[in-house]
Amino acid sequence: MKLIVAIIKPFKLEEVKEALSAAGIEGMTVTEVKGFGRQKGHTEIYRGSEYTVDFLPKVKLEVAVADEMAAKAIDAIGKAARTGKIGDGKIFVVPLEEVVRIRTDERGESAV
Amino acid sequence: MKLIIAIIKPFKLEEVKEALSAAGIEGMTVTEVKGFGRQKGHTEIYRGSEYTVDFLPKVKLEVAVGDELAGKAVDTIVKAAKTGKIGDGKVFVLPLEEVVRIRTDERGESAV
Amino acid sequence: MFCSRPPRLKLIALLTLATWLGVGALPAQTPPAAATPPAPPAPTLEQRVAGLEAYVGNGDPSVALKVGPKDKDGNATIPAGLTTPSVGVAGPGHNGFMMICAALVLFMTLPGLALFYGGLVRTKNVLSVMAQCLGIAGLVTIIWWAVGYSLVFGKSFNSGILGGTEFFFLKGVDSAPNTDYAFWVSQNVFSMYQLMFAIITPALIVGAIAERMKFSALLLFVTLWMFVVYIPLAHMVWGVTGLMNGVWNAGAAIKAVDFAGGTVVHMSSGWSALILCVILGPRLGFGKTPMPPHSLVLCMIGTGMLWVGWYGFNAGSAVAADGVAANAFTTTTLATGVACATWAALEYFVRGKASVLGFCSGAVAGLVVVTPACGFITPGSAVPLGVLAGAVPFFACTKLKGMLKYDDALDTFGVHAVGGTLGAFLSGLFATASVNGNLSTNLKDIVGKSLWLEQLKAIGVTLALSIVSTLILALLVKAILGLRPTTEAEQEGLDLTDHGEEGYIYEAKS
Numbered sequence: 062m063k064l065i066v067a068i069i070k071p072f073k074l075e076e077v078k079e080a081l082s083a084a085g086i087e088g089m090t091v092t093e094v095k096g097f098g099r100q101k102g103h104t105e106i107y108r109g110s111e112y113t114v115d116f117l118p119k120v121k122l123e124v125a126v127a128d129e130m131a132a133k134a135i136d137a138i139g140k141a142a143r144t145g146k147i148g149d150g151k152i153f154v155v156p157l158e159e160v161v162r163i164r165t166d167e168r169g170e171s172a173v
Numbered sequence: 174m175k176l177i178i179a180i181i182k183p184f185k186l187e188e189v190k191e192a193l194s195a196a197g198i199e200g201m202t203v204t205e206v207k208g209f210g211r212q213k214g215h216t217e218i219y220r221g222s223e224y225t226v227d228f229l230p231k232v233k234l235e236v237a238v239g240d241e242l243a244g245k246a247v248d249t250i251v252k253a254a255k256t257g258k259i260g261d262g263k264v265f266v267l268p269l270e271e272v273v274r275i276r277t278d279e280r281g282e283s284a285v
Numbered sequence: 286m287f288c289s290r291p292p293r294l295k296l297i298a299l300l301t302l303a304t305w306l307g308v309g310a311l312p313a314q315t316p317p318a319a320a321t322p323p324a325p326p327a328p329t330l331e332q333r334v335a336g337l338e339a340y341v342g343n344g345d346p347s348v349a350l351k352v353g354p355k356d357k358d359g360n361a362t363i364p365a366g367l368t369t370p371s372v373g374v375a376g377p378g379h380n381g382f383m384m385i386c387a388a389l390v391l392f393m394t395l396p397g398l399a400l401f402y403g404g405l406v407r408t409k410n411v412l413s414v415m416a417q418c419l420g421i422a423g424l425v426t427i428i429w430w431a432v433g434y435s436l437v438f439g440k441s442f443n444s445g446i447l448g449g450t451e452f453f454f455l456k457g458v459d460s461a462p463n464t465d466y467a468f469w470v471s472q473n474v475f476s477m478y479q480l481m482f483a484i485i486t487p488a489l490i491v492g493a494i495a496e497r498m499k500f501s502a503l504l505l506f507v508t509l510w511m512f513v514v515y516i517p518l519a520h521m522v523w524g525v526t527g528l529m530n531g532v533w534n535a536g537a538a539i540k541a542v543d544f545a546g547g548t549v550v551h552m553s554s555g556w557s558a559l560i561l562c563v564i565l566g567p568r569l570g571f572g573k574t575p576m577p578p579h580s581l582v583l584c585m586i587g588t589g590m591l592w593v594g595w596y597g598f599n600a601g602s603a604v605a606a607d608g609v610a611a612n613a614f615t616t617t618t619l620a621t622g623v624a625c626a627t628w629a630a631l632e633y634f635v636r637g638k639a640s641v642l643g644f645c646s647g648a649v650a651g652l653v654v655v656t657p658a659c660g661f662i663t664p665g666s667a668v669p670l671g672v673l674a675g676a677v678p679f680f681a682c683t684k685l686k687g688m689l690k691y692d693d694a695l696d697t698f699g700v701h702a703v704g705g706t707l708g709a710f711l712s713g714l715f716a717t718a719s720v721n722g723n724l725s726t727n728l729k730d731i732v733g734k735s736l737w738l739e740q741l742k743a744i745g746v747t748l749a750l751s752i753v754s755t756l757i758l759a760l761l762v763k764a765i766l767g768l769r770p771t772t773e774a775e776q777e778g779l780d781l782t783d784h785g786e787e788g789y790i791y792e793a794k795s
Contacts, residue, residue, distance in 0.1 A: 066176075066235075068202050069275065097190065098200035105577060107642055108696055109683030112575040115190075116203055135273055142275045151200075151284065153176055153237055154271035184776050187574045217785050258773075 062157040062173060063131040067122040068096055068150040069142040074120050080141035081124065084133050088173075090123040100148030119150060125160055127170045174269040174285060175243040179234040180208055180262040181254040186232050192253035193236065198246055200285075202235040212260030231262060237272055239282045325366020336371035343379065343605040345468050346371040373461050376469030382606035383470045383478055389597025390481035394418055394488050397594050401587030401645070402492050403788075404580040405695045409778025410496045411579065411788035417491045420504055422484050428511055429480045430455055437519045438466065438479065445528030445538060448520045452476075465525040467604040478601065479519075486515055486550045492695035493558030496576075497568045497775055500783040502766045506561070506758060513754045514553055518747060522549050529743045531736075535727045541743035542716055542728070542736065544613065545602035547657025547709040548747040555702025556748055557755040559693065564759045565768050567692035569775050576694075581641050588645040592621060595652045599659040612720045613659040616667035617652065620659075623668050624651025627675025635683075646700065650678040653704035654711065661716035661724060670711050678704045709744050713737030 069077060074091065081089065095116035102115040126134050135152055143149055162172040181189060186203065193201065207228035214227040238246045247264050255261055274284040328336075328350065335349030346369065353362040399418040403411045425433070434452050441449025452458050455476060463472040487507040494503065521528040522543045529548075531540035543549060568576065578584060599617040603610035628647025629639035654674035655667060662670065682699035693699060713736040718724040724732045731739065762768060769775070774782035781787065 063270070067275075092204055095203040096201070097203065106636060106640070107577055108646060108699075109687055110576075112577050114575075119202065121202060121204070135271070139273055139275050139278060143278075145276055147276065149275040151237070151275060152271075152273035153269055154273075155176060155267055156270055182776075184570070184574070187570075215781055215785070217781070217787065219786065 062128060062160060062170060063126055064155045064157045065122075065124045065126060065131065065134050065138070066153040066155065067124075067138045067142065068094065068119050068152075069122060069138070070144065070148060070150060071118055071120045073142045073144075074122075077122065077138055077141040080137040081134065084130075084137040086124060086126060086130065086134050086137070088124070092121040092123075094119050094121045096148075096150070098148070098151075117148065125157055125173050127173055174240060174272060174282060175238055175246075176267040176269045177234075177236045177238060177243065177246050177250070178265040178267065179236075179250045179254065180206065180231050180264075181234060181250070182256065182260060182262060183230055183232045185254045185256075186234075189234065189250055189253040192249045193246065196245055196249045198236060198238060198242065198249070200236070204233040204235075206231050206233045208260075208262070210260070210263075229260065237269055237285050239285055323365075325368075326364055328367060328369045332367075333369045333371070336369040340371060340376045340379075340469060343469060343607040345464070375460055375462055375471040375474070379467070379469035379605045379607075380471055380474055382610070383467075383474050383601060383604065386597035386601025387474065387478040387481055389594045390478065390485065390601065391422075391594075393591050393594035393598060394481070394485045395422060397587050397590030398485065398488055398491075399587070400583045401591060401649075402495060402695050404583030404585075404587060405492075405578040406495050407576060407778070408579045408788060409780055411583075411780065412784055412786055413500065413779035414491060414495055416500060416784055417503055418488050420500065421488045421491075421507055424504055424507060425484045425487065425511060426480060428508070429476075429483055433483060433511065433516055434458065434476045434479065436516045437483075437524055438463070438476070440465065440524070440526045443526055445526060445534075446517050446521060448524050448526070470604055475604065478604075479523075482546060482550060482598070483511070483515060483519070486546075486554050487511065489551070489554035489697055489701055490558045490561065492697035492701075493562040493693045494565055495694040496779065497694075497770070498565060498768055499766065499770050500779070502762050502768045505766055506762045509758045509761070510557065510755070513758060514557060514751055515549070518553055518750060519549050521746070522546075522743070529746065531728050531739060532723050533727070537727075539739055539742045539746065540728055540731060540736075541709075541739045542661055542712055542724070543657045543709065543743070544660035544712070545599045545656045547653075547705045547712065548743055551653050551656060551701040551705025552709060552744070552747045553751045555698050555700070555705050556751040558697035559691065559702060560752055560755040561759050562693050562698070563691055564756070564763070568694065569772060571692045572690075578642065581645075584645055585641055588648055592648055592652060595621075595656075599652075599656060603660055609660050609721050609723075612664075615664050616659045616662055616670075617655050619664055619667040620655035620671035620674060621648050621651035623671025624648065624654065624675035627672050628679050631676060631679050646678070646682065646696070647675045650674050650700050650704045653678075653701055654708035656705070657708045658712040658715055661712055661721050663715075663717060663720055666715040666717075670708075670715065673707060673711065674704060677707050706744055706748075709747075710737065710740050713740030 096119035097116050100117060102113060102117055105112045124134055138152055160172040161168055208231035209228050212229060214225060214229055217224045236246055250264055272284040273280055332349045336346035339346040350363045350367050351361040353364040356362050399415045402414045406414055432453055435450055436448045439449025439451045441451045458472045458476050460471040460473055462468055462470055466475055522530060525533055527534055529539040529541045531537050531542050596614055600610040600614040603613060625644050625648040629643045632643040633639045651671050651674040678700050681703040682696045686693055686699060716732055716736055718732055770782060
C-alpha cells in the first residue's frame, strides 16, 4: 500500500477531490498548510516595518491506496491540480506498511 | 529519497528555514500542530473553571530530499531547532518512493 | 475667581430664607441655633434672570449679585446671604453633556485603545495588552479617588506644581459645581471626567512596551509615574494655580495653552514611552522574526472607537456644551479627516498602496495633533494642521524608527510624542480669540504674537519632566521587580504566562 501525500493550490482542492472520486478513490485527509518553494511570496509593510511572507497557503491531501491504484491516483491528482504555473505543488509517495479501520479493526488493503 | 518530518517549537521556524536555505534545501511544507510529549503543559482558569492544556502548539515541517542530502538536512534542522530544553521536538525520516512535480509532471530526484 | 461656600451652609441659609419669607410651610427643622442672623436680602427679578441667562452663555450666575461693598481689589462683593436658585447648582444641559463626554473618554480606553493596541500585537499577547489597559483603569481610579484629583485640581498648596489636600478621598466633591473650573458642571462629574484622562494617559504608554514587560512591573511603574509625571503636569497645565495655565491663571510663569492635553496626555505619555522602551530593550527576535499585527480588523474597530470617543475628549474639554465645544468638535473632525487622508496618500506615493493601518494611524495622529489646539483654532486652521498631522508622524513611524532602531512596538512615540509636540507648538501659532473669548483675558497681549514661544517653554518643561522622571522610575522598577519576563515566558506569550488565558480558543478543551 502507498500513502500519497499531495501539496496543492487550495482552490484546486474541489477538482482534485472530484478527479479522485471519478477514479474510484474516496477517502482522504485534508490539512491547511503553508508551503515554501519556488513560488515567490509577497511583502507586507506595517508602518514602515517590512515583512516578507515566503510561506504561502497550500492544501495537503493524504490518500491511502493499494499498490495497484497508486499510479492512477497520482495521475488523477497531478492532472486535476495542474495549472502549469509555479506553485502547483508536489506529490510524495510513501510506502505504507499497515492500515487499520478503527471501527471494525479490519487490516491491510480492505481497510484502505 | 527521504521525507523528513520535524516537529519543532514554533518560534524556531524562521531559524530552521534559514538554516535549511543556507544548506541548499529550499522547499518545505509547514503545518501548525499540537504536540504532547515530555514538555509539561499549563493550566488556564476561566472564572474558576480550570483547564489543563497538555497539547502545546508546535510546528510540523515536511521536507523531501535526495538520499545523499538527508543526513545534512537532519543535522541542520536539529542544530537550528535546539534550545536544550524539554519540548524542542523530534525529527522523523521516512522512505520516499516517488515525488511528482505537478506543474511539469517531472518525477524522482529532479522533482525534489 | 469666586468660590462658592460649602453647600450645607447654603442649604440652611436657603431654608431660613424661605421660612422667613413665608414661602411654603416648611416644618420647623431649622436648628434653633440659627437664631436671629440678619435677614438676607432677596434677589431682584433682574438678578434672577441674569443668573438664568448666565446658564445659556456658560457664564458666572453670581455676577449680577455683586452689589455689596468693594473688596481690597476694588471689586464689588455679594451681600451676605444674597443668592438665586441658579447659584451653586449644576445646569442640566452642561452637566448632561459632560457625563456623556466622560463616558466617551472612558470608551477611548475601554475598549478603543485596548482593541487598537490588541490588534497590533501578535496573537499570543493580545490579552496582555487588554489586561494592561484594564489594570491601569482600576489602578488610576483608586489613585484618583484617594489623592489624585485633589493634587491636580485642589489649590490649598497655592502652588504652581501641585494642587492641594482639600479634595482627598473626594471629600466635598459633590453635585455642586467647583466654580474654579466650571459654573454649571457638578464637581463630581468634573472629577470623573478628568479621571478618564488620567486613565488613558498611562494606557498610551502600553503601546511602546507591548509584548515584553511584566504586568507587575508595568503597574508599579504606572503608579509611580502618575505621582511624578501626570499629577504635577496636569496641575501645572490645568490647575487653577498651575504654573503653565496661561488661560486661567493670571500669575502663570509660562503663559501656555493646552485645550485638551497635548502636553499633559500625549507628550507626557509619548516621551516617557520612548525612554521606557529603550531601557526595556527590543522584543526577542526584533528585526529578525516577523511580528506583523495579528488583527488589523480589531485595530480598525479600535480606531473608530478612539475617533468617536475623542469628541468627548476634545469638545468636552470646554467643560460646557457651549460655542467653544462646538468649535472644538468641528476642528477635531476636520483635522482628523485630513490627517487620515494625508497619511494614506503619502503611503500611496511612497510605496504605491494605501493601507488600512495607514488610514488608522493617520486618524489617530490627526486626533493627537488637534487635541491641544481644538478649542483655540478656527476650522480653517484645522486643515493645514491636519496635513502636518498626517505627514510628520508618518515620517517618524516609517523612517525615524527604522533609522534609530528602537522597538516602539505600536508607535506610541511616533504618534503621540511627535504628534503631541507638534500639536502643542501649532496651538501657539494658530490660536485666536475669535473662536474662544477666554484667550482675550490673561493672554490678550500674546495670542497671535509670541504665544508660540510660551508653547516652546511648556514643551521644554514637559520633555524634561517626562524624560528624566521615566529614566529614574524605570531603573527603580527594574531594581525592585525587574522589567522583563523570562525569555521562555516572552516566547510563550504574556497571555499565558502573566494571565493564564488565551485570546482565541476555537476548540473545546478536554
